[in-house]
Amino acid sequence: MSLRERFTQEMKDAMKGGDKSRLAAIRMIQAALKDRDIEARGAGKEVSEEDILALLQKMVKSRQESLAMYEQAGREDLAATERGEITVIQSFLPAQMSDEDVKAAIAAAITETGATAMKDMGKVVGALKAKFTGQMDFAKASALVKAALNG
Numbered sequence: 001m002s003l004r005e006r007f008t009q010e011m012k013d014a015m016k017g018g019d020k021s022r023l024a025a026i027r028m029i030q031a032a033l034k035d036r037d038i039e040a041r042g043a044g045k046e047v048s049e050e051d052i053l054a055l056l057q058k059m060v061k062s063r064q065e066s067l068a069m070y071e072q073a074g075r076e077d078l079a080a081t082e083r084g085e086i087t088v089i090q091s092f093l094p095a096q097m098s099d100e101d102v103k104a105a106i107a108a109a110i111t112e113t114g115a116t117a118m119k120d121m122g123k124v125v126g127a128l129k130a131k132f133t134g135q136m137d138f139a140k141a142s143a144l145v146k147a148a149l150n151g
Contacts, residue, residue, distance in 0.1 A: 003052045003092060007033070010092075021081075025088035032059060053093065053134030060089050061139075097136045105132060106144050118149050 001009070007030055014023035033047070036055055040047045063086045070079040097105065109127040113120060124145050129138065 003049055004033070006092060021084050022088055025085045028085070029056070029059065029089060029092070050129075050133040056089050056093050057134060057137075060086055060093070063089070094134050097132065102136050102141055103144060105136070106141065106148055110145075110148060115149060118146070121145055121149055124149070 007026055011023060011026045014026060032055060033052060036047050063082045067079055067082040070082060105128060109124045113123040113127050115124045125142055128141055
């Protein structure tokens, strides 16, 4: 079942179950996906499953940043909403890789691409994104790649 089909099915289930917060979060995902579809259509492309996973990761990251700000400001009501949205969005993402698995994947990508210096960082990160979209935080992975290539 594709992610788009899962979104539709989960939305129907949330409607039937009366889960308004989950329904709102899934509708938000679908709205963001529709925006991405329109953007891609203008460029003459189609949105792939990897693009959808990247969009979901971006949405999670955005909500985590908002959550931190709400907690800092003492707005527990808004923080709770963000936590709920994060949980729903993450339910569509594949399981995140452990730190050890990320390090092993980076080492394998460096070997596979023949990277030896910082100028090869783009190749390594590109190889990781091709294989592990949705499974790792690429901001953290980029820092680890940089350290591995410098070290």
